[in-house]
Amino acid sequence: ETGVTQSPTHLIKTRGQQVTLRCSSQSGHNTVSWYQQALGQGPQFIFQYYREEENGRGNFPPRFSGLQFPNYSSELNVNALELDDSALYLCASSPKFDRAGGYTFGSGTRLTVV
Amino acid sequence: LAKTTQPISMDSYEGQEVNITCSHNNIATNDYITWYQQFPSQGPRFIIQGYKTKVTNEVASLFIPADRKSSTLSLPRVSLSDTAVYYCLVGNDMRFGAGTRLTVKP
Numbered sequence: 001e002t003g004v005t006q007s008p009t010h011l012i013k014t015r016g017q018q019v020t021l022r023c024s025s026q027s028g029h030n031t032v033s034w035y036q037q038a039l040g041q042g043p044q045f046i047f048q049y050y051r052e053e054e055n056g057r058g059n060f061p062p063r064f065s066g067l068q069f070p071n072y073s074s075e076l077n078v079n080a081l082e083l084d085d086s087a088l089y090l091c092a093s094s095p096k097f098d099r100a101g102g103y104t105f106g107s108g109t110r111l112t113v114v
Numbered sequence: 115l116a117k118t119t120q121p122i123s124m125d126s127y128e129g130q131e132v133n134i135t136c137s138h139n140n141i142a143t144n145d146y147i148t149w150y151q152q153f154p155s156q157g158p159r160f161i162i163q164g165y166k167t168k169v170t171n172e173v174a175s176l177f178i179p180a181d182r183k184s185s186t187l188s189l190p191r192v193s194l195s196d197t198a199v200y201y202c203l204v205g206n207d208m209r210f211g212a213g214t215r216l217t218v219k220p
Contacts, residue, residue: 035210041212042199042211042213043158044210048208088155090157091157092157092158102160102163103160103208104160105158105159107156107157108155
């Protein structure tokens with residue numbers, strides 16, 4: 001079975017631009033979560049999708065938005081990029097949304113905003 | 115949502131056993147406890163999950179007392195490659211804290 005795949009692995013954007021990050025969930029997983037991880041900090045929860053619906057959101061402004069597709073792949077969109085958006089963005093998938101956790105993470109997308 | 119508390123950092127030497135304790139005082143009845151390991155510039159990796167008493171796999175053991183208000187991740191005979199950040203999460207609350215930065219020295 002394949003793991004969680006994220007693309008691109010790295011990218012550089014200019015302040016004010018928009019960016020779309022992509023995530024392919026592990027086969028059989030229908031729940032996906034996105035995280036932002038700044039250098040030296042733990043991953044910060046952005047939001048979670050379950051069966052194409054947003055199912056929980058962290059303390060991030062509306063310019064962070066997402067989508068989950070019927071095949072359970074997902075996108076994270078960030079509008080009006082700011083310098084502080086520079087971080088490692090992680091996607092994690094799980095076979096089901098319940099209390100017995102156990103998520104599989106991708107290797108992340110390193111976003112640099114200049 | 116259960117909040118977790120872990121030590122910020124720990125040092126150890128190769129071959130020693132390392133125990134990292136996580137406090138989760140308001141854990142819910144149905145919550146599982148899950149530990150992740152993260153190396154620099156990589157996503158966290160699932161290590162172990164448990165509900166009560168003791169769970170062991172090929173990588174680690176997880177000890178959970180009867181009141182479940184804490185848990186201890188035990189890494190037997192650590193090596194330099196175990197240097198990483200370790201996170202404790204409770205239930206389906208996929209919100210990470212700062213984790214415990216473990217440094218294994220030769």
